Structure formats: C-alpha cells, structure tokens
Amino acid sequence: MNEDFYQESVDKFIFKVKKGLLYGENDVWVRTQGDGSLIGVTDFLQRRGGDVVLVNLPQKGNIVRWGDEISSLETIKAIVTVTSPLNGIIVDVNSALNDKPELINEDPYNHGWLAVVSPSNFEEDRQHLMSAEKYFELMKSRIQDEIARSGRKEVQRSV
Amino acid sequence: MKSQEAAERRSRDLSDIVLIIPCSGIGKAFGSISREATYCVVEDMKKGETDTLCLSSLVMGDEDAIRSVKSHRCIAVDGCPNECSKKNLQLLDAKLAANYRVVDVLRENRTLKPNAITFLDEDGLKLARILAERITSKIDELSERGTVR
C-alpha cells in the first residue's frame, strides 16, 4: 500500500494516481494553491502517450475555458491534446519543460506540472472535477477498455 | 611528412579506439535507432577507429568489457531520457567522453516520425544517420583535442 498514490499494475506498467489532488475526466490533475491552481497531466495520460519530445505550453495571460485545448504534447507516437480543467487565466507556465519535456514522463505530478491557472469561479469548476479515488476507478476502467480493444500488431518485414 | 604520418598511424595503439555503447532498448523505436546509429559509426563512418560492445555484458560484470570501457574513451548512445547506457557507464567509472539521446535528435527533426521498432522504417533510418553524423563529429573533435580522459 503506497501512502501517496493509488496504484494499478498492468503487466510491467504501474499506473499511479496521486492522492489529495482533484482530477478532470480528460486525465488532467488540479492542485489548489493560494490564488491559483497548478495543473498537469496524469500518469495514465503520459504512459499512454509515450516519451514526450516537445511540449506546446500555453501563453501566460491567456484566458482559458473548461474543455478548451490549452497545451499539446508531442510524443514519438502522437500529438496528445491537453484540455483545461478550469475556467480562468494562465498566470504561469512551467518553462523547464521547454528544455526537459521528459519531466512530464518522469514526474507528472510534481516537476512535470504544466501551468498555473487563476480560476474565475473555482466552485463552479469544482463540479467538473473528481476526487483521486473516483479518478482511480475511472482510470482502471479505461485500462480494461484498452486491453479489450488492443489488437495484434504485424511485424513489418516478412520472415 | 606523409611517411611520418603513416608511421604514426601504424604505431598508434588500440587505446585510440572509441567505444560506442548503445542502449538497444527493445520496447521503443528509440532503442533500435540507437543501435543503428552505432552501426553506422562503427561499420561505415568511423570504421577502424571505433568499436562497440554489449551493454548487457558490461552490466553483468564481464571483466574484459569493464576493462575496455575504463581504458578507452566511450560514447553512450541512449534512446530515451532513461539514459540506461550513460548511467551504467557512469556507475562503472568508464571514460565517458560524450553521451547522446535519440529523443533529442528527434526533437530537432520533427518532420521525421519513426514508427517501426523491429525493422526501422525510412524515418528511423534517417534519424539514425543524423545521430551517427553527430557522433562522428564528436569523435573528430576528440581526436583534434587529443583528449583522453
């Protein structure tokens, strides 16, 4: 039992959900701090996406709405969209990700944070967010769906 | 002058060989690219001046391999930020002259989208070549400096 995380093991992968945060259904987390809320992507999203090669960070001062795309992560597999879990203004961004995008993979809940949002009405946004326990259950069901959907991959060259 | 240079080349001992150690990670295209980049350097671009050896044998304590990385300059070629080759070479106190990551080269060449892992596709091969050219330039730089760490 891990004090800080809920964990789900699938094969050799350990998916972690950090306790004490709030979560949006699009695999983003929120940590309230003072006047702003720190946001980032979950371990589940970064594992599915793969190694992050480039992060397109939002601009400071931008007004964001819940559900808008605020960032994207370029990985070797795809471009992963990150949607805002809050309505508000971007007041800070994690510029360390420009040089070290791998922080999102290595430490998604801490050094891999994306931005700070000053929410316009947090109590209203709160309705779209869920507890870590609920997100953990959602994540587990998504993992099961993906396992059920995964098909066979072909070797590129015939042998 | 030419014959003097030729004599110097002949008498140059094996300590000038640079060892290129890829991570060869099996789960991602990055690992396959690190491997192919190593072969590009060792078999094409710097044939005779470089060699490779198995990271796994190093990690498992093969004495000859460990002796080699302590007595020759090494270049770690990692696929991803886990940096398995670099970390293992550091742990062994090897003569680490430089390290490269495929992911960094990919970031600078975003039009390339390597997909295949088992047999590299065209973009994977291109990336391997770009990385190999970088490694080759580094080897030239090391030779000019005459640095042996």
Added chain:
Amino acid sequence: MNAVSKIGVVSCSGECCTEGTISRIATRIVLEKLRPDNTVTICLPLFSIGEQGERMFAKFFPTIAVDGCDKKCAKNAIEKYSGKTARSIVISDLLKNWNIKDPSPRRQLNKNGLEAAAKVAEEIAVSMDAIFKRGRQS
C-alpha cells in the same frame, strides 16, 4: 489453480554479434505476431538500472531469457535481480543444433539470419505454451 496468462521475455539484444540481433528480432516476432496477448518484453538495460515495473514483473511472472551467446547476460540479470527464469534459450547453441550457418551480418540479417530468427521465435512460443500448460495443471 495457478493460471499463467503473461510471460516476460528478456532478450540480450547484444550489439556485438549476429546472435544478439537474432535474439532481439525473435523476441519482437513473438511480441508482435506469435503471442501478442501473452508476451511482455522486459527491456534489459532498463531492468538493469532498477526500473521498478520491469523488476517487479520479472519477480512475479515467469520469464524466458533469450541470450545470443553463452555469456547469458539476460538469464544472469533476471536471476540476480528477480528470480529464476522459467526457460533459458541460447541462440548460439540453437544455431549449432539446427546447423544454420552464416546468419550475419549483425546489422541487417540475411536470409539465413531471418529464418533463424523465425525459428527462434517459434522456440520461444513453444516454451511459452509449455509454461502456460504447467500453470494450468498446477
């Protein structure tokens, strides 16, 4: 009943020799084509530096080590950090038994090399089936 559903296949992926390349490709064939639902590849470099997921999987699930030569780096690494392997395959031995000659070069296998990789992949798959069967019977 101890049903086994997943097996970790650990390849040495040695760069020095053709057998290392064969081990790598054979393991990928098993993952992509022969037993895609039951295979988990363990990345040996990651495993060696202590990656928790790789080590825990190898501790709790059966593993097959696929080594190029008799140094047996994959087998030794698994046994050092996680536990006994369920099967150890050494490609240089198999090639000798099958009388397969000159599968080189290491960088891009020739026809002999690709056929060798396919045969080794089958050998791995058959070993996996034997482990599954033993798991169902216990």
